[in-house]
Amino acid sequence: MRILVSADMEGATGTVLPDDVIAGTDRYERALRLMLGDVNAAVAGFAAAGADEIVVNDSHCSMANLPLAELDPRAELVIGRHKPLGMMELIDTGVDAVAMVGYHMGAGRPGVLAHTCLSHTTLDVRVDGRQVDEGGFNALVAAEAGVPVVLVTGDDVLCAASRQWAPRARTVTVKRALSRHSAICRPPAATAADITAAARQAAALAGAGPAAPAPHTVEVDVDYPYLAVRASSIPGVRAIAERTVAFDAPDAASALRTFGIVVGVLSSGRERDWT
Template sequence: MRVYISADMEGISGLVDAEDVQPGGRDYERGRTMMAQDVNAAVRGALAAGAREVVVNDAHGPMRNLRPEDVHPAVRLVRGRPKQMGMLEGLTAEFDAVVCVGYHARAGALGVLSHSFMGHEIEDMWLDGRPVGEIGLAHATAAALGVPVAVLTGDDAACAETAEWDGSVTTVAVKYARDRFAAELRPVEEARAAIEEAVAERLSGPLGRPPAGTEPAMLTVRWQSASVAATLPGIPGVTRTDARTVRARGPLPALYRQFGVWTRVAASLTNQPPYC
């Protein structure tokens, strides 16, 4: 069994603030350690279930948060950027399952550090008319490759969003949102034990691969900046529907990869801190 872990940071045990997850933040170095410990709990669960290969993609911000020496020695770590597939770099149809560690709720949700890919620069996103954030887009992309998302960890808002998207995904809430920068924290040893147990149990059972998809999907994004929406139609296939909204239609995962180009264009046009 080959297991792919996409590791974000906002949904990691104990972390609640931008200072915990941004390089240079007062508690960022501690946050990196906390991230590695949640990831390692998922890795131990995968190995207990019989995984012969575990790939971890550092999927947060600069994508250099996980120090190789902190990660379980069995892991093949994907680190750094740019990556054509961003949070899903290296995921192929050859994997048997995806585990999402440290994920967060989409923009507009009252979840810990909630946003969609670019802080407040992205106001809303829809996939085929359905509200979507990082959770839903990752799930849909993995499904298009024929790989199931088996487990997701994060705060309770992220877990609820996952359940709305696909009730078959096992979720582990490691904290409970009180507001966007406040949470009731599950004891970290308890949270990591729960992650390890959930991954081991879920991957030990039938995973039920989704049928790989080639049907085109429609991705729509409303930006805070009209400048971004005015620029993106220079990319073939992108159309503007109003002053701040663009959309494109195409098959996943190619559409996911193109969305990564959108965010890089947007980053070049704006200078927004991630969690304003």
């Protein structure tokens, strides 16, 4: 059994403030230990269930956060960015299940540190007219590859929302959102035990048939018209409203890859804030 663990930071145990997830801050250094604890707890559970290959894909920001030396030795770690499928890299290599650890709600939604890829600029993302967060988008790609989402960890809002895109997954609520930047947090000793237990049970959900690739239309709302203009210069991306761009893709993986380009262009094109 091969397990992919896609690990983000905003939904990790104890992360609530921007400084928790921005490298170089004191809070980040502390939060990194909490993220690592969640990941190692999941690895322990999958290993106990008999997984013989567990790969952790560092999926936050630089995608080079987790300290390799402290990763559970039963897993391997994907370090670094510029991966075509981003948070879902390796999903198309014959893995039997994927775990989404430390995930969070999408832009414009309730939940701790809610955002979609960028902490700014993106206001909403829809696939085929349906609002998606990162988990929902990634779940489409996983389904297309025949890989079930078996474990989701994050705040209470995310765990409830994941019923829409991963109805069979085990969920572990590591904090209860009070606002985008405050939460009632469970300590790592409690969340780690729950994540390990959930991962162990989740392994039984591994294995699924691939879904037929299907075309998708992706729409992205941004906060300023100039950014829609900029993104619409990407071949195949069109502005459909002052602050909305759209593009078509032949399948979910292509949609995710193109979305990554749109996000990159939006991020690099954003002018400095001022008051």
